[in-house]
Amino acid sequence: MDSSSNDNNENISPSAAADIFTPNQEGEEAQALPASWRGKPSALEPVTLYSWRVSPPAAKVRTLLRLFNINFQQIDGRMPGSKYRKVPVLLVGPGKFQINDSFAIAKALCPVLTGREMPATECELEKAITYKLMVALELQVFQSREDFLKFSAQFSKTATKDGFFAKAKRCMLITMHACVLQRLAPNMIAKRYPDAKGGKESASDVLSLLKKFRDAAPDRKQFLSGGNQPGVLDASLFGAVAVFVECDIPFVKEMLTESGFYPTWYESIKTRLDGDVFGDNLSSSVSK
Ligand SMILES: N[C@@H](CCC(=O)N[C@@H](CS)C(=O)NCC(=O)O)C(=O)O
Structure with a gap:
């Protein structure tokens, strides 16, 4: 999967986001989030997490968002209309970029939350x-x-x-x-x-x-x-x-x-x- 950055795409509409940001599969890395979001956790908002209460991968993502004080809406269940049929799924930014799989989510969010790529x-x-x-x-x-x-x-x-x-x-x-x-x-x-x-x-x-x-x-x-x-x-x-x-x-x-x-x-x-x-x-x- 192309992991090049989506610079200057931070304010795009959800339909435009769907054209430039292809949601990843389980085990694949997600495309990089806009480089201008690096070190700016608030750039992720609005954030929606599709999850189940006792799903361990959903708990990973929920914990990540909470430890870094990100406001998010938590929806109990799979994401309607998504080809990816598991939880967690995370939608971030005004463009509603869709990231699937707790590994891909942690890796993609790391630069935004911490200011550095995940080593x-x-x-x-x-x-x-x-x-x-x-x-x-x-x-x-x-x-x-x-x-x-x-x-x-x-x-x-x-x-x-x-x-x-x-x-x-x-x-x-x-x-x-x-x-x-x-x-x-x-x-x-x-x-x-x-x-x-x-x-x-x-x-x-x-x-x-x-x-x-x-x-x-x-x-x-x-x-x-x-x-x-x-x-x-x-x-x-x-x-x-x-x-x-x-x-x-x-x-x-x-x-x-x-x-x-x-x-x-x-x-x-x-x-x-x-x-x-x-x-x-x-x-x-x-x-x-
Ligand atoms: N590698 C994925 C695993 C996701 C996963 O297996 N989620 C389970 C819940 S714990 C699920 O959605 N299962 C529904 C299904 O397989 O249809 C991750 O870390 O997010």
């Missing part, structure tokens, strides 16, 4: 979090009925305020979906993401890489990207694991504790999100 090492770690760690954790959770039930219980809640009947219908659909999912999903996931095979082992490989990266520079002891403020990798790691931690899946907490990301690092990010990991209290959430 190659961080890019590799971001990929490992997205296509290996997050998927490996899901795969492992599917293998234990107890863990899976805890995880799927969270699906019955939405980030938006549904009425009683909408809640009951959602609950029923999700229970049926969960039964089918636990049988079919592990093979499907393992085929689609070969790097995530082996569940626990793959997840702990990624956590070791992140630990090494953090420990290689003294100022990364607190936050992965260095300095006092959490960076893009902090948001991504937190989002990837938070859903599992909050669903109280024991092996995830154990792994994070072993690699030194729990409880201090985890809790410090959670505090920055006012303890609201799922974004339930965001005023801008909309049900489809």
